[in-house]
Amino acid sequence: MPELPEVETTVRGISPHMLKQTISSVIVRHPLLRWPIPADIDSILRGKIIKTISRRGKYILFGFETGTLILHLGMSGRVRILDKPTSPEKHDHVDICLNNQSYLRLSDPRRFGALLWTASPAEIHPLLSKMGIEPLLKEFNGDYLFQLSRKKKTPVKSFIMDSHIVTGVGNIYATEALFHASIYPNKPAGNISKLDYISLVRAIKLILKNAIAKGGTTLKDFKQSDGNPGYFSIQLKVYGKNGEPCPRCNMKLKSLRIAQRSTIYCSMCQK
Ligand SMILES: [Zn+2]
Secondary structure: OOOHHHHHHHHHHHHHHHOOOEEEEEEEOOOEOOOEOOOOHHHHHOOOEOOEEEEEOOEEEEEOOOOEEEEEOOOOOEEEEEOOOOOOOOOEEEEEEEOOOOEEEEEOOOOOOEEEEEOOOHHHOHHHHOOOEOOOOOOOOHHHHHHHHOOOOOEHHHHHHOOOOEOOOOHHHHHHHHHHOOOOOOOEHHHOOHHHHHHHHHHHHHHHHHHHHHHHOOHHHHHOOOOOOOOOOOOOOOOOOOOOEOOOOOOEOEEEEEOOEEEEEOOOOOO
16 A cells, blocks of 8 residues: 555656646546546646645645645555556556646556545645644654643554544554554553653654655656556565564564554564
């Protein structure tokens, strides 16, 4: 599933090809994604110039003089830039065609993604308005988590995965960051010290930044006919390694379910 680093890499990968370009048409072959693609999307976007391309959480936002096109890659979505006519395959649901003859092709086999239009400012759209802080901003810091977590009994792992608190910390990144910061994932969020939150935030930022940097090396793939943006694997220390030795102390890693998500941790290193 595309996580924040993949979405950030996608924004950086498509921007040079799409920014300041005019949309010539939008071809929708299959409008039923997680929500239906607006039936009039072609007439809305035709002739409009893409002024900005940005990311909020896992949403990609195409900004126009007025209005925003909101793209979410869901569980299995990916986009690529093509510049030669190429027959669409089964899951190539949408092409956003540009005046410069190239086009963005959206594939989404499981169709949990979304392509929506809003004429109002994007930040007040219901999908975006209640979203928590961006994890890479400096306002996301140990003090922020410490203040919001007081008296909270929810496990710290659920707390940092709550998108109303901070957006884009998925299961992989939460699991890895808690190991990095030596925090037991099931510990109540309200019982964690400010110092521990400071090191947890550092770990989250470090892991996300490393993943984005790694994604940078795949950018060229956005413009290949067989292009796959490559949902890059960061160097995982514990995620997916139940029963393997802890990379720090060699104890067997354990598994725990928190909010229906499996969590791998070291009972020796994480307190
Ligand atoms: Zn250990």
